[in-house]
Amino acid sequence: MTRPPPPGASDNPPPDTVDALIVGGGPAGLSAATWLGRYRRSTLLVDAGGQRNLSAERIHGILGTGPATPDEFYADAHDGLRRYPTVRRLDGLVSELTRESDDRFVARIAPATTSDDGDGAPMSVTATRVILATGVRDRLPELDGIDRHYGVDVHHCPACDGLTAADQRVIVLGAGAHVPAYASELLDWASEVVIITESDSDPAFDDDQRAACAVHDIQVVDGVARELVGEPGALQGVRLADGTMITGSKVFFSYAHHPTNDLAKALGCRIDDEGGLSVNALQLTSVAGVYAAGDIVTGLQLVPIAVGTGAAAGVACATSLRGHSTAADVPDAAPPTRTFTRPDS
Structure with missing residues (x-):
């Protein structure tokens, strides 16, 4: 899969202090990043790559557009970011993130490329706010x-690609108590579903699950x-x-999929039983x-x-x-929002 070209708001080095x-x-x-750009906040987005949908043929279900290839989707999003001069994007890895106070976070970043003139050397960036969008990593068969x-x-x-299996015979791979329910989801589209338990010795499901x-009619x-x-696109089955x-x-x-939560753990963010981050209605962590x-x-x-x-x-x-x-290259911050109270009648 070809990675989309790296965008950036400018060719200047990333700032060492940002709002976000x-x-x-x-x-x-x-x-x-798009919405921080619309609010004219100085923003650095660090992208380590490896998004889980890069291998997909198409990304489906995006309102107002037809299915897009990952290259098309990301190229369009990157092009949109170029409209916001306060936003920079950097290919690299945040290897360390520490909180020095409520309004000061320090990130250690290893850019993805290095050169003889020193570009790509590890760098530190100080931020007033942090948004973690590190995703998960899937275990492949x-x-x-x-x-x-x-x-x-x-x-x-299934939600993403179940429609592509409409009226077809679908094979489900996996063991664990959740797999029968997972397989039943595919009956929304598939004509037949068969589970391969990935075990030829120990029973993968109990009698109740097999009965369900x-x-x-799930084999x-x-x-x-x-x-x-x-061949890809003409699959015959599994041996x-x-x-x-x-x-x-x-x-x-x-x-299994594994939440990429090491940075969150280091910051002390509350992690739920599934390894995801606990947030409030404003996406604020603990x-x-x-x-x-x-x-x-x-x-x-x-x-x-x-996206939402x-x-x-x-x-x-x-x-x-x-x-x-806020950072030096953005407009002065607006005054804090006032709280109005109803006067006594």
């Missing part, structure tokens, strides 16, 4: 052919998947370790000055929702700066 630091360049981070098929006819999200699958096959058979061929034209998997958006916040993981939570975080972050001194 955004960690993560997926839909949530880009949306937050250990299957021959996964690199060629993932995003074409092998998927992890039977009620919905359960005990075995370990080894190989995707067929098991014992040589058995399970036919199907689509594969969905549900193993740590003053730190917001979170996108898949790192537990909930439905869809691009439109990531990113917008909420960006606006809340920007308006929280009213009455505060």
Whole structure:
């Protein structure tokens, strides 16, 4: 998958002090940066890459547009950021993030590229606010052919790609108590669903779960998947370790996805039982000055929702700066919002 060209508001080096630091360049981070730009707040977005939808053929369900390739989606978002001169984007990794006070965070950043003139050397950036949009990382099946098929006819999200499986026979890979329910979701689209349990010795599901699958005509096959058979876009099925061929034209998997929450933990943000960040209605975490958006916040993981939570975080972050001194290259901060009370009658 070709990465989109790195955008930037200018060719100047990133500032060493900003109003807002955004960690993560997926839909949530880009949306937050867009709204901080609209509020004319000095913003640095650091993008480590590896967004989970880069392998998808198309990104679906975005209001007002047809399905877009990841390259098209990100190129359009990056182009939009260029309209805001107070926003900079940097390819790199935030390796360390510390909180020195409610209004002062220091990030250690390793840019993605280095050169002989010193560009790309590790740098420190001080920010008044932080937005974490670091997302999650999916565990992929250990299957021959996964690199060629993932995003074409092998998927992890029924809501995102279930419609592409309409009226087809779908194979579900995964073990665990949640898998039968996950497989039943696909019946919204698929004509048939079969589960491969990824186990040929220990029972993956109990009798009640198998009975529930039977009620919905979901076949359960005990075995370990080894190989995707067929060309990308023309999948024939999955071959098991014992040589058995399970036919199907689509594969969905549900193993584990791991929230990228190391920076949040280091800051002391409250983490829920699923590893996501706990936030309030303004996307504010339990740590003053730190917001979170996108898949790192537990909930439905869809691009439109990531865009929405990113917008909420960006606006809340920007308006929280009213009455505060801001970075030198932006307009003076507005006065704090006044609270009016009803006069006694």
